Every structure is written in structure tokens, then in C-alpha cells.
Amino acid sequence: MKSREERNAYMREWRVQNREKFHTSQKRCYQRIRLEALQHYSAETPFCACCGETELVFLTIDHINNDGADHRRAIGMRQGRYEPKESANIGGNGFAYWLKKNDWPTGFQILCFNCNWAKSHGGCPHNTLMQRLIQQLPKEQSHVPQVPLQGPLH
Ligand SMILES: [Zn+2]
Ligand SMILES: [Zn+2]
Numbered sequence: 001m002k003s004r005e006e007r008n009a010y011m012r013e014w015r016v017q018n019r020e021k022f023h024t025s026q027k028r029c030y031q032r033i034r035l036e037a038l039q040h041y042s043a044e045t046p047f048c049a050c051c052g053e054t055e056l057v058f059l060t061i062d063h064i065n066n067d068g069a070d071h072r073r074a075i076g077m078r079q080g081r082y083e084p085k086e087s088a089n090i091g092g093n094g095f096a097y098w099l100k101k102n103d104w105p106t107g108f109q110i111l112c113f114n115c116n117w118a119k120s121h122g123g124c125p126h127n128t129l130m131q132r133l134i135q136q137l138p139k140e141q142s143h144v145p146q147v148p149l150q151g152p153l154h
Pocket of ligand 2 (some may be wrong): 124
């Protein structure tokens, strides 16, 4: 028969290992929901609504009206971390979970981090560059379609 000491050590080890297992599956689950969110607000192959970037790690969910801070505060996100008001312990950045739980509310689009950052700091150069080019065009050619920063939403 094992001593109490040995049993305790075993239980400690078991708890540590299972906590790690739990965290990995949680992480994988989050990646899946994040992809679901990106696809919902973009397309089968998600892309930046401003520059067309398709690399998933560069993409983020953007609040079209730049009311991100208010919104995050309202749903309990602080300093980029999701702190759910309910007891749901999902940890980390649970924004995609929140969107899914709320039936994919409108008002969001997919942008890459560059365009997202630039947009909240006076507008993305991609967009303003396009505007400038269009303004410089002779009148006869001004039918060139303007590329909207805000992509279509489903
Ligand atoms: Zn972009
Ligand atoms: Zn851009």
C-alpha cells in the first residue's frame, strides 16, 4: 500500500496534467469558433475587407463604427481580455464566443491588424490612397468604382 505522501504526489501530478489537457482542448475549440466568426463576417476564405489579406493569423474582427471600446466594456472585456460577467469560464479572448452566443450581431467586419489599427487611427492608407487616386482622375474616368472600406455584411 502506498503512503499518503505518494498518493498526494500522484494526485498533484494528475491534476497538473489534466489541467494542461483541458487548456489545450479549450484553445482548439476557440480557434474553431474564431474561424467560424471570420467566415461569417467575411467569406469561406476570410479576407481583410480593406486590403484583401487572407492570412488567418493577421485577421481580426473589426467594429465597423469604431465603437469597440464601449462595446467591449459592455460585454465585459477589459484591456483586450474577456472577463465575462456571467460565470462562464472560457478565459482568454472570448469575443468570438460572445458573437456566436449572440447570433452573430451585425456591425462587424473582418480586417487585418494593419488596416484595423490604421482605421482606428485616422483611416487606413489603403482607403485614403484610393480616394486620392480617384480624385486625381479626369472627370470622364470618374466612373471607376470606389472601393468601400466597409465590406458587405451578411
Ligand atoms: Zn488589411
Ligand atoms: Zn487597409
